[in-house]
Amino acid sequence: MSVLKDSLIPYIPQGWQTDLFEPVVTQFLIWSAIVGVLVLGWMFYAFFRYTDDGEIPEDAPQAGVFPAERGSNRVELIWTVGPLILVTWLTYISLAPLDYYWDIPDDDDTIVVQVTAQQWFWTFTYEDGTSTINELYVPANTEVVLEFKALDVIHSFYIIELGVKEDIPPNVDTEAWFDSGLLEPGNYLIQCTEYCGEDHSNMLATLIVAEE
Ligand SMILES: [Cu+2]
Structure with a gap:
């Protein structure tokens, strides 16, 4: 399990709150793999089982005809x-991280x-x-606390090191927040992650966390 995880998530940023988010990401990863194998496995089985090699198997489905006699309630x-x-379970385990992220702090020492x-x-x-x-x-x-506004088209604000990402559609005010205490003092990359025109890929900024 951890080999799969390590190869697919080779880099966990320092401010990524691993204990909060990582179990959820791992669950999504594992279940995606299981569902993917089942779906693709069935698809390839059907490819070969029903390939037209000149002889159509007697039980091959006919285009446009629903084979009601082959239905199975089970x-x-x-x-x-x-x-x-599965979806209920994945929703359930997402609630705590979402609650944490969506609960925008409003303390005296919070800056906006x-x-x-x-x-x-x-x-x-x-x-x-x-x-x-x-x-x-x-x-x-x-x-x-970050309060976002877009003046033209949709953009998206992403601090990679923190995993904090928020879409900024024009005419819709959105918010996000982060705790700079999760990061060592230094510079971190901010990227626009919603294609916003010709120079989208250059729409970069730097998060600078001051020394204490
Ligand atoms: Cu942009």
Whole structure:
């Protein structure tokens, strides 16, 4: 199990809150693999079983005809209830991380930064009214709330090291937050992750976490 996981998730960022998110990612990964093998396995079986080699098997399905006599309530039940249980389970284990991420802190020492996205740069405006372009400065060990606005098309804000990502559609105000205490002081990459035009790939910024 961990070999599979290690090869598919070779890099876990330092601020990624592994104990909160990693079990969920692992579960999604394992179940995706199992469902993928079942679906692809059945598909390839059907390819070979029903390949037209000049002789059509007697029980081959006919195009446009639903073979009602081959129906099976048991199979219907299994592929209805099975996925239902699986999706319910995956939803259930996602609730705690989502609750954590969606619960935007509102403490006295929380700072709020206005983030404006436009083709093709980021503007960060701080509580004292100053702003910086393509550089987001935050103090160490602080909860930082980001309030997003897009001036033209949709963009998406992504701090890779933290796994924090938020879409910014025009005319819709969105929010995200992070705890800078999860990161060592230093510089971290911020990327636009929603294709937003010609220079989308250059729509980068730097998160700068100050020394304490
Ligand atoms: Cu963009």
